[in-house]
Amino acid sequence: MTHNIPLSPRPLSHLTDAPQHRVLTAGALREHGITAAVAGERCRPGGPWQLLLPGVYLLHPGPPTSDERLHAALLYAGGECSPIPAQQGSSGRTACPAPTGPALSSVVPSGLSAAGHCPPPHPPKAMITGLAALTLHGFAGSPSLRALDRIDVLVPRTTRLRSTGCVHIVRGQSLPDPEEVTGLPVAPVARALADTVGQLTDAGVVRRLLVESVRGGHCEAGAVVGELLRARLLGRPHVRDAVDVVVAESRALAEGMLYEMVFRHRLPDPCWNVDLRLPGGPHLGGVDAYWPEQAVALELDTRAPRPHLDQDAQWSEYARKREALEGLGITVVHLTPGKLRESLQQQAAIVRTALMTAVEREPAEYLIVTPR
Incomplete structure (x- = not known):
């Protein structure tokens, strides 16, 4: 062999x-x-x-x-x-x-x-x-x-x-x-969008893709803008214009879900989109919904990163307003579009709890409420 x-x-x-x-x-x-x-x-x-x-x-x-x-x-x-x-x-x-x-x-x-x-x-x-x-x-x-x-x-x-x-x-x-x-x-969607937008010059296509990312529920506007900011694409006029549209779209969608939450789960009608201030005092800021009798304010977090302000600074800005309101006895409920999208019922329960426990808290300061 x-x-x-x-x-x-x-x-x-x-x-x-x-x-x-x-x-x-x-x-x-x-x-x-x-x-x-x-x-x-x-x-x-x-x-x-x-x-x-x-x-x-x-x-x-x-x-x-x-x-x-x-x-x-x-x-x-x-x-x-x-x-x-x-x-x-x-x-x-x-x-x-x-x-x-x-x-x-x-x-x-x-x-x-x-x-x-x-x-x-x-x-x-x-x-x-x-x-x-x-x-x-x-x-x-x-x-x-x-x-x-x-x-x-x-x-x-x-x-x-x-x-x-x-x-x-x-x-x-x-x-x-x-x-x-x-x-x-x-x-992830936000990163894929940034990599796509970096190669596109057609303003219409850029706008359609960015709007669909939010309208279709693929991701939050803040995540999209954050990736575009990290990719240094916000300096391009057509991208910046598209981002303005996306942020406005995200805000409108979140407000729609908020209205649906209040009416579907039979919460008391609040004052919608109002500014709060002390009588003769400083402007405290705007909130998306306010229940004066219970002194409960609700704020939607639709913040998006801005080139001139880093994330920590933006959070500090929000925290200062919340601290000022809570110092006056106002209960502040913070919701995000993502939380509303995941479970309206759960978020409604959080708001209802804040309203029901108002009787257990010290009376809040009197505030002037005006349309925003």
């Missing part, structure tokens, strides 16, 4: 027969016993595979699906995507490939550990952002994934990658925690 007889190639059916797992890196292919020469041979014109991106292979002929393009973009950037089934050994247990680089984290089944199983993967080093992320988050105003000729991928600033093919590399000084959408790491 000679020892020079080459080993039979390992079957590839466990890869190519699974449509959801037909994108692999060169490193992952090596873990399955497929050399670069074999992969290159299969990617020749008319062959069964394609080199979709540098080091990333599509294991079937024909155009890639939208899902495959997203997975390929993440694999190219060293991120994670769905686990790839490894070849089973004689015991029938799924073999665990030994990861040797960032891209190989995609082939390690998540959630497995202990004897004979794979350790949990590291946090993603890349995530989908930009228009593709907005589409995945369900934005009606963003194009379909199939219509996108470019997929933005957010990576750390120190990552040494270049944009290529359909992949556009977006570098960030600090990366947010990704959200999992259809099994993929995706940038």
